Amino acid sequence: xxxxxxxxxxxxxxxxxxxxxxxxxxxxxxxxxxxxxxxxxxxxxxxxxxxxxxxxxxxxxxxxxxxxxxxxxxxxxxxxxxxxxxxxxxxxxxxxxxxxxxxxxxxxxxxxxxxxxxxxxxxxxxxxxxxxxxxxxxxxxxxxxxxxxxxxxxxxxxxxxxxxxxxxxxxxxxxxxxxxxxxxxxxxxxxxxxxxxxxxxxxxxxxxxxxxxxxxxxxxxxxxxxxxxxxxxxxxxxxxxxxxxxxxxxxxxxxxxxxxxxxxxxxxxxxxxxxxxxxxxxxxxxxxxxxxxxxxxxx
Numbered sequence: 001x002x003x004x005x006x007x008x009x010x011x012x013x014x015x016x017x018x019x020x021x022x023x024x025x026x027x028x029x030x031x032x033x034x035x036x037x038x039x040x041x042x043x044x045x046x047x048x049x050x051x052x053x054x055x056x057x058x059x060x061x062x063x064x065x066x067x068x069x070x071x072x073x074x075x076x077x078x079x080x081x082x083x084x085x086x087x088x089x090x091x092x093x094x095x096x097x098x099x100x101x102x103x104x105x106x107x108x109x110x111x112x113x114x115x116x117x118x119x120x121x122x123x124x125x126x127x128x129x130x131x132x133x134x135x136x137x138x139x140x141x142x143x144x145x146x147x148x149x150x151x152x153x154x155x156x157x158x159x160x161x162x163x164x165x166x167x168x169x170x171x172x173x174x175x176x177x178x179x180x181x182x183x184x185x186x187x188x189x190x191x192x193x194x195x196x197x198x199x200x201x202x203x204x205x206x207x208x209x210x211x212x213x214x215x216x217x218x219x220x221x222x223x224x225x226x227x228x229x230x231x232x233x234x235x236x237x238x239x240x241x242x243x244x245x246x247x248x249x250x251x252x253x254x255x256x257x258x259x260x261x262x263x264x265x266x267x268x269x270x271x272x273x274x275x276x277x278x279x280x281x282x283x284x285x286x287x288x289x290x291x292x293x294x295x296x297x298x299x
Contacts, residue, residue: 012265019264022109023116023277031220032120038214039172040127040249040283041239047088047254052081052244053286084284088254092278093118099271108275112264115277123251125225126283128216130249131172131233134285135293138234142297143184150181150196153294154208157234160290168234168290169211173201175218176230177296184298210234230296236289248291254280 022028036042045051068074093115097107104110138156143149153171161167173181185197201213218226238246253261265276285291
């Protein structure tokens with residue numbers, strides 16, 4: 001049974017170094033982390049920090065003023081936009097394990113792994129909600145009969161570039177939207193459509209001239225996080241350690257002095273053990289430019 005962390009009696013004396021090291025293993029929950037950071041790249045910050053909320057296109061504005069004149073200094077980059085003061089939120093989950101439920105030598109790591117999974121799933125749901133709430137409505141796209149799903153998306157990307165001066169560089173398909181795309185092409189009796197139906201996401205990304213195409217798996221969202229619509233999202237994101245770098249959405253995280261994102265606490269009692277996993281993070285929408293949401297229909 002999971003409980004609210006703040007109701008559990010724990011402090012730093014109960015920090016488990018071994019379980020904290022396990023929780024921060026790069027191999028844990030790779031698919032959830034990959035999807036989360038695909039949409040909102042993780043950026044380390046202090047607990048309280050300031051960032052810019054500004055149009056992404058300012059990063060693509062080119063000036064011929066990076067040449068230093070004799071006797072003068074280089075020009076400094078000045079990021080324009082609204083300054084936002086924010087802080088990362090303390091998030092976490094705990095579980096109480098009865099002594100009768102303890103089984104095997106790795107029982108603590110198994111519970112830590114399960115708590116981490118739920119925390120990541122909650123974070124992914126928050127990112128998707130922010131994506132939906134802030135994306136421009138690209139309208140409904142019907143992919144049936146002789147429709148060309150990839151041409152629809154390419155046309156919209158070109159229009160976005162003409163409007164803002166740069167392309168969204170990442171595409172996110174919900175699983176149902178991807179299935180509709182495949183089924184649409186599979187139903188067409190020509191060689192090109194059959195090739196498109198079997199096309200990998202890597203090949204599609206190359207054809208559409210975006211950096212990557214990612215699938216939003218239903219299982220990663222859980223039952224409560226299922227999308228209302230069959231969706232495709234376009235946005236700009238860039239993996240960076242720089243808090244004001246390009247990205248429509250950012251996943252700001254605060255690390256411990258040891259460089260850990262998660263910390264694990266264990267408190268043992270005669271008849272049960274409490275395990276708590278915590279982290280500090282917040283999700284921010286720093287630009288809505290070229291953030292687009294299409295709803296996909298199959299008939």
